[in-house]
Amino acid sequence: MTKTIRQLIAAAVLALPMAGALAAGGGAHLDKAPIDIKDTESLQRGAQMFTNYCLSCHSANAMRWNRLQDIGLSEQQIKDNILPPGAKIGDPMKVAMTPADAKAWFGAMPPDLSVIARSRGADYVYSYLRSFYKDPTRETGWNNLVFDKAAMPHVFFEWQGEQVLKHEKGADGHEVAKLELVKAGTLTKLENGKANTAEYDKRMADLTNYMVFMGEPSQVKRHQLGYIVLLFLIVVMLPLAYLLKKEYWRDVH
Numbered sequence: 001m002t003k004t005i006r007q008l009i010a011a012a013v014l015a016l017p018m019a020g021a022l023a024a025g026g027g028a029h030l031d032k033a034p035i036d037i038k039d040t041e042s043l044q045r046g047a048q049m050f051t052n053y054c055l056s057c058h059s060a061n062a063m064r065w066n067r068l069q070d071i072g073l074s075e076q077q078i079k080d081n082i083l084p085p086g087a088k089i090g091d092p093m094k095v096a097m098t099p100a101d102a103k104a105w106f107g108a109m110p111p112d113l114s115v116i117a118r119s120r121g122a123d124y125v126y127s128y129l130r131s132f133y134k135d136p137t138r139e140t141g142w143n144n145l146v147f148d149k150a151a152m153p154h155v156f157f158e159w160q161g162e163q164v165l166k167h168e169k170g171a172d173g174h175e176v177a178k179l180e181l182v183k184a185g186t187l188t189k190l191e192n193g194k195a196n197t198a199e200y201d202k203r204m205a206d207l208t209n210y211m212v213f214m215g216e217p218s219q220v221k222r223h224q225l226g227y228i229v230l231l232f233l234i235v236v237m238l239p240l241a242y243l244l245k246k247e248y249w250r251d252v253h
Helices: 002-024 040-054 065-071 075-081 099-106 116-120 122-129 198-215 219-249
Strands: 060-064 132-134 142-144 161-169 175-184 189-191 194-196
Touching (some): 040 065, 060 065, 116 122, 116 198, 122 198
Parallel strands (some): 132 161
Antiparallel strands (some): 189 194
């Protein structure tokens, strides 16, 4: 009984960081992330964006450069196109920014992103990347609808353009916060007063897709192995079990 209670307490303690992370995101609506970890081209585009933009401030210490071979890149392609100068193919994805610079610029070291998609969910990451808006009260000039008062600046603002926060009354009479694109970026358009963000959304979907893969690089192989095991059970073990059942009950009937 005592052992069971201890296990329950330990599980609750481990769950606290997860609960805090989810609570920090607020109650904003989350859009469904179009995730497909079998799409190697999407994963490769996402990996390129992650290394070019995210690794400047965030680390991914649980992910090694050579694991990018799991998404169809050869070791030479990784070295030529993605691996930063001075890094080795077997090294973890370390942050380029020093702790001293991080404290001076953001007040604290930005979090490691190795398992961010697993801890907060793909929908959270995808919605967060698309929910920055101009806010002159913030030091960076930006805020986020999904994570209020986020310290992170909008690193993709040139692609997305500028959004502003507006409050409208919903069908039930309650006030609803919405984002409106007021200045188009290189990957967005304003057509007859309506925003076309399809290309930017596609880029953020690629980045989210890669971050989902990074949280568990072996999941594609694990799924494939699972299908092989199920096929073995159906094709081999099921007929054997049926024949054994007939042999066992033959004398009874």
